[in-house]
Amino acid sequence: xxxxxxxxSLTQQAIVALFNTEVPESSIALQDTRKEFVGEVTIVTFxxxxxxxxxxxxxxxxxxxxxxxxxxxxxxxxxxxGFLNLSIASSYWLSSLAEIxxxxxxxxxxxxxxxxxxxxxxxxxxxxxxxxxxxxNLLGYSVAELLKYAGYEVIKANLVNDRGIHICxxxxxxxxxxxxxxxESTGMKGDHLVGKYYVEFDKAYKKEIEHLIAQGLxxxxxxxxxxxxxxxxxxxLKWEQKDEHVxxxxxxxxxxxxxxxxxxxxxxxxxxxxxxYESNTYNLGKDxxxxxxxxxxxxxxxxxxxxxxxxxxxxxxxLVLRGDGTSVYITQDIGTAQMKYEQYQMDASLYVVGNEQxxxxxxxxxxxxxxxxxxxKGLFHLxxxxxxxxxxxxxxxxxxxxxADDLIAEMIQSAKEQSEALGKVxxxxxxxxxxxxxxxxxxxxxxxxxxxxxxxxxxxxPNESIDLQGHTGPxxxxxxxxxxxxxxxxxVNIDTKILVDDLNANEKECIMLMLKYxxxxxxxxxAYSPALLSNYLYELAKxxxxxxxxxxxxxxxxxxxxxxxxxxxxxxxxxxxxxMALLGIEVPERM
Numbered sequence: 012x013x014x015x016x017x018x019x020s021l022t023q024q025a026i027v028a029l030f031n032t033e034v035p036e037s038s039i040a041l042q043d044t045r046k047e048f049v050g051e052v053t054i055v056t057f058x059x060x061x062x063x064x065x066x067x068x069x070x071x072x073x074x075x076x077x078x079x080x081x082x083x084x085x086x087x088x089x090x091x092x093g094f095l096n097l098s099i100a101s102s103y104w105l106s107s108l109a110e111i112x113x114x115x116x117x118x119x120x121x122x123x124x125x126x127x128x129x130x131x132x133x134x135x136x137x138x139x140x141x142x143x144x145x146x147x148n149l150l151g152y153s154v155a156e157l158l159k160y161a162g163y164e165v166i167k168a169n170l171v172n173d174r175g176i177h178i179c180x181x182x183x184x185x186x187x188x189x190x191x192x193x194x195e196s197t198g199m200k201g202d203h204l205v206g207k208y209y210v211e212f213d214k215a216y217k218k219e220i221e222h223l224i225a226q227g228l229x230x231x232x233x234x235x236x237x238x239x240x241x242x243x244x245x246x247x248l249k250w251e252q253k254d255e256h257v258x259x260x261x262x263x264x265x266x267x268x269x270x271x272x273x274x275x276x277x278x279x280x281x282x283x284x285x286x287x288y289e290s291n292t293y294n295l296g297k298d299x300x301x302x303x304x305x306x307x308x309x310x311x312x313x314x315x316x317x318x319x320x321x322x323x324x325x326x327x328x329x330l331v332l333r334g335d336g337t338s339v340y341i342t343q344d345i346g347t348a349q350m351k352y353e354q355y356q357m358d359a360s361l362y363v364v365g366n367e368q369x370x371x372x373x374x375x376x377x378x379x380x381x382x383x384x385x386x387x388k389g390l391f392h393l394x395x396x397x398x399x400x401x402x403x404x405x406x407x408x409x410x411x412x413x414x415a416d417d418l419i420a421e422m423i424q425s426a427k428e429q430s431e432a433l434g435k436v437x438x439x440x441x442x443x444x445x446x447x448x449x450x451x452x453x454x455x456x457x458x459x460x461x462x463x464x465x466x467x468x469x470x471x472x473p474n475e476s477i478d479l480q481g482h483t484g485p486x487x488x489x490x491x492x493x494x495x496x497x498x499x500x501x502x503v504n505i506d507t508k509i510l511v512d513d514l515n516a517n518e519k520e521c522i523m524l525m526l527k528y529x530x531x532x533x534x535x536x537x538a539y540s541p542a543l544l545s546n547y548l549y550e551l552a553k554x555x556x557x558x559x560x561x562x563x564x565x566x567x568x569x570x571x572x573x574x575x576x577x578x579x580x581x582x583x584x585x586x587x588x589x590x591m592a593l594l595g596i597e598v599p600e601r602m
């Protein structure tokens with residue numbers, strides 16, 4: 012049992028002994044003792060007065076006296092109104108520190124015999140990844156790593172949107188204006204080159220629209236009649252008819268994009284176990300629509316289109332198949348969900364997608380439930396808010412969208428400039444410097460995006476994110492490097508059999524925080540929220556720095572106290588390194 016479970020059990024025993032009443036665990040509320048009071052654990056006594064027939068404070072005194080007299084765990088107490096503050100024996104904190112340092116799972120928790128798919132990234136192959144994709148990728152990767160650490164079997168999936176009219180726009184523009192350009196001939200990343208021609212299409216299309224409007228067409232008519240859009244639509248039709256020339260062009264340009272994506276994914280430090288491609292899945296789901304018609308889940312309109320009526324569920328009517336028999340997005344999503352389940356038989360499937368798609372996923376999950384897919388109960392939309400930037404802080408290749416590669420490069424450059432300005436890297440080898448700048452820049456970016464609850468929209472301030480003294484990734488990285496420096500200077504084997512008689516407030520607070528680590532991991536995994544872990548790691552680093560500032564470590568004369576404080580250092584560093592890795596963040600041995 013952990014400390015909370017032990018205190019609850021002892022409190023139950025006290026209530027039986029004092030008031031001849033049995034109470035369930037759920038009626039005993041514990042909280043951390045507020046810093047202005049003595050003690051570490053607080054019991055809320057208000058619920059007990061109905062059977063104690065005493066005031067909340069008198070009830071607390073009776074329970075406090077019983078616990079100090081009947082267990083060595085509780086060494087003292089105080090009461091403040093309806094709150095009983097308990098002081099926990101130093102021996103408990105010492106044994107717990109030794110245990111967490113030697114037995115805590117720093118790799119993976121006990122297996123849960125449960126399988127989860129986390130689908131994230133889901134890029135389009137007509138342009139590079141941008142700032143929105145960065146949050147998506149970092150969130151999806153971290154949630155997957157948290158679930159793995161918590162003991163789940165995890166499949167990281169990426170459904171690539173590699174077909175459709177938007178893909179044909181880039182292809183058509185390259186054919187018209189590209190003059191045979193390739194990533195090799197231009198020195199551009201493949202995704203940037205293809206993205207360039209998506210922009211070129213848009214420029215040419217707008218000019219055609221303006222020309223047609225000048226000839227007397229309405230804007231709506233011009234958009235439909237412009238030669239560029241008609242040619243793109245014709246190219247899509249040829250793709251669907253498996254035209255050899257179009258397919259060859261499509262494969263060549265998509266391969267350029269995949270090579271570019273691979274570089275960006277590597278820079279972000281994310282990976283995938285399974286790729287799905289919309290070009291292989293866009294026809295899925297039609298057989299399930301037939302199944303739903305037979306069951307009466309769907310209905311057909313006069314034009315042959317198939318719909319579902321969700322008005323009784325607070326939604327609306329939704330088209331699931333066009334009158335000509337072609338799919339809409341929901342059709343292929345239904346089919347893809349079925350295919351993924353048949354492949355992996357997972358217990359849960361998370362879709363990491365922006366909050367603008369919340370309605371779509373409500374409809375999708377509801378349709379699957381109405382179709383009798385029992386596994387639909389395990390589907391979850393991990394919705395996240397948009398990311399904004401202060402204007403003028405970052406370059407943008409197209410003027411409106413912040414390119415992921417630009418963002419990463421600028422973060423690393425900022426880390427370099429700040430490190431060199433502080434003069435802390437003058438003795439480093441060049442390769443070590445470059446690696447350090449990358450770690451700090453990416454740590455700043457990742458931590459800033461992950462410390463905020465996924466549902467919230469956030470403003471990413473690059474300057475604030477890289478501050479060594481702020482609530483940032485680099486602050487935690489610096490704390491880790493500081494601990495490693497202490498351990499290198501000590502250069503001793505740390506003895507876990509520590510014999511110190513008393514602990515001061517800083518030592519105790521460090522241990523209390525470290526003991527919460529397994530609980531934080533479990534809570535973060537259950538909530539699909541790296542923000543819980545991120546903020547915990549900041550609190551741990553901040554608490555350690557206070558301990559480091561107030562209490563000598565290497566200069567302490569008592570050998571047992573030295574060993575004890577070094578064990579606090581070692582355990583802190585292990586938790587920071589492991590926890591930051593779950594956020595996808597590396598920590599430097601020195602900085």
